[in-house]
Amino acid sequence: MPGLVPGIHVFLTGGSKDVDGRDKPGHDALGNHRRTSPMKRIIRGSILHFLSDPASGGAAAWQYWEDGALVVEDGRVLRVGERRDFEPNDFGGPAIHDYRGKLILPGFVDTHIHSAQVDVIASFGTQLLDWLERYTYPAEAKFADPGHAAAVAAFFCDELLHNGTTTAAIFPTVHKASVDALFAAARKRQMRMVAGKVMMDRNCPAALRDDGTAAEADIRDLIARWHGTDRLAYALTPRFAPTSSPGQLALAGRLLREFPDLHVQTHLAENKDEIRWVAELFPEAASYYDVYARAGLVGPRSIFAHCIHLGDDDLAGLAAAGGAIAFCPSSNLFVGSGLFDLERARAAGVRVGIGTDVGGGTSYSILRTLADAYKVLQLNGTNLDALRAFHLATLGGAAALGLADKIGNFAPGKEADFVVLDLAATRVLARRTAQAANIEEQLFALMTLGDDRSVFATHILGEPVYRRAMPT
Ligand SMILES: [Zn+2]
Numbered sequence: 289m290p291g292l293v294p295g296i297h298v299f300l301t302g303g304s305k306d307v308d309g310r311d312k313p314g315h316d317a318l319g320n321h322r323r324t325s326p327m328k329r330i331i332r333g334s335i336l337h338f339l340s341d342p343a344s345g346g347a348a349a350w351q352y353w354e355d356g357a358l359v360v361e362d363g364r365v366l367r368v369g370e371r372r373d374f375e376p377n378d379f380g381g382p383a384i385h386d387y388r389g390k391l392i393l394p395g396f397v398d399t400h401i402h403s404a405q406v407d408v409i410a411s412f413g414t415q416l417l418d419w420l421e422r423y424t425y426p427a428e429a430k431f432a433d434p435g436h437a438a439a440v441a442a443f444f445c446d447e448l449l450h451n452g453t454t455t456a457a458i459f460p461t462v463h464k465a466s467v468d469a470l471f472a473a474a475r476k477r478q479m480r481m482v483a484g485k486v487m488m489d490r491n492c493p494a495a496l497r498d499d500g501t502a503a504e505a506d507i508r509d510l511i512a513r514w515h516g517t518d519r520l521a522y523a524l525t526p527r528f529a530p531t532s533s534p535g536q537l538a539l540a541g542r543l544l545r546e547f548p549d550l551h552v553q554t555h556l557a558e559n560k561d562e563i564r565w566v567a568e569l570f571p572e573a574a575s576y577y578d579v580y581a582r583a584g585l586v587g588p589r590s591i592f593a594h595c596i597h598l599g600d601d602d603l604a605g606l607a608a609a610g611g612a613i614a615f616c617p618s619s620n621l622f623v624g625s626g627l628f629d630l631e632r633a634r635a636a637g638v639r640v641g642i643g644t645d646v647g648g649g650t651s652y653s654i655l656r657t658l659a660d661a662y663k664v665l666q667l668n669g670t671n672l673d674a675l676r677a678f679h680l681a682t683l684g685g686a687a688a689l690g691l692a693d694k695i696g697n698f699a700p701g702k703e704a705d706f707v708v709l710d711l712a713a714t715r716v717l718a719r720r721t722a723q724a725a726n727i728e729e730q731l732f733a734l735m736t737l738g739d740d741r742s743v744f745a746t747h748i749l750g751e752p753v754y755r756r757a758m759p760t
Pocket residue numbers: 400401402555593645648
């Protein structure tokens with residue numbers, strides 16, 4: 289069975305305090321992340337990463353070394369390049385990870401996923417609003433129980449690692465316990481994660497409905513305890529406009545002004561019935577997008593899932609405000625929401641990342657999600673080449689979340705999260721990639737035929753946290 293590598297969650301003690309007032313592990317006196325040992329790790333294999341979007345940057349947008357080496361020190365990238373250019377003694381240390389024959393990419397970034405929908409994935413037969421009522425809200429109500437929340441959070445974070453996803457923007461539920469459980473699980477695994485308490489104060493079951501004053505107190509407490517702790521960041525998370533009153537959206541806007549380095553995540557323009565409903569609920573707003581813009585929720589760390597049915601003015605407004613879009617093709621197909629136009633968003637200058645949107649989406653695998661993205665674009669009369677696709681999954685996703693200064697590629701100083709991919713993971717994939725003439729063809733076969741079986745290993749801050757079991 290695949291499993292997490294034991295004994296890896298060991299960090300320095302330092303001067304900063306954790307949630308219980310104890311020394312915060314993994315931090316020095318200034319609160320900076322620090323590791324147990326500054327041990328150098330050398331990772332060998334075929335290495336690919338992006339410096340910009342190949343859609344506009346062309347050949348200068350990416351680098352590939354078939355016989356490459358990545359040097360990691362203290363959890364960060366020290367150097368990357370052609371193996372033969374490295375000093376021989378760079379390979380003399382004890383920590384060499386030999387992945388020759390495998391493809392190493394920066395860890396995948398899932399820009400939109402619901403940790404509380406682990407048990408909702410693959411539910412039959414509805415569109416968005418009915419799907420929420422019938423499946424999602426009953427599942428989310430169970431997260432008032434901290435024990436359930438903790439068990440699901442552990443499964444969820446491990447499943448991300450099994451799929452090579454090292455960073456995600458996550459919706460738990462309205463319950464404070466669900467946020468604590470998720471952040472605790474991500475922190476234990478030292479994952480860079482963005483999440484926040486879901487805000488809902490109307491048009492939802494009573495068990496999931498915020499009380500205004502209590503909700504604000506909960507959010508402030510969660511921000512104080514988790515935002516900036518290790519690699520965690522808090523996102524103001526109104527579920528979507530129909531389940532928040534104007535007063536609650538205004539509260540989110542006030543909090544963003546007070547804490548401008550918070551993230552914002554929500555849903556926008558996913559489904560036509562939803563858009564009609566928003567128009568009824570917010571008659572004063574010019575559009576669905578305008579509901580969020582009026583509340584002051586659109587900025588450079590704001591990400592909006594879906595944006596399938598967004599008008600030109602709203603797309604231009606989103607670009608001008610620096611907001612980003614999470615493109616969730618698997619979910620959009622499964623829930624029957626529509627076909628996102630990536631080319632239109634790019635032309636408007638909006639940053640876009642890829643999102644699985646589990647449980648509306650049907651897979652945790654970013655590879656499978658890229659395959660769906662390709663098909664969605666085909667139906668839109670465009671297409672998605674493999675280099676652009678893998679940019680979306682790595683640096684593009686990091687940029688969409690406002691994290692490109694920390695993760696997304698192997699630029700020196702970045703945090704060394706990466707995934708090791710097996711181009712021969714299945715009989716079909718092995719046969720097809722053996723015929724590939726270049727890295728682009730290999731990548732396209734990988735995104736079309738790959739899934740979690742293609743993930744050979746996942747590393748966080750240079751250290752192995754998941755290794756696929758060998759077939760017996
Ligand atoms: Zn969603």
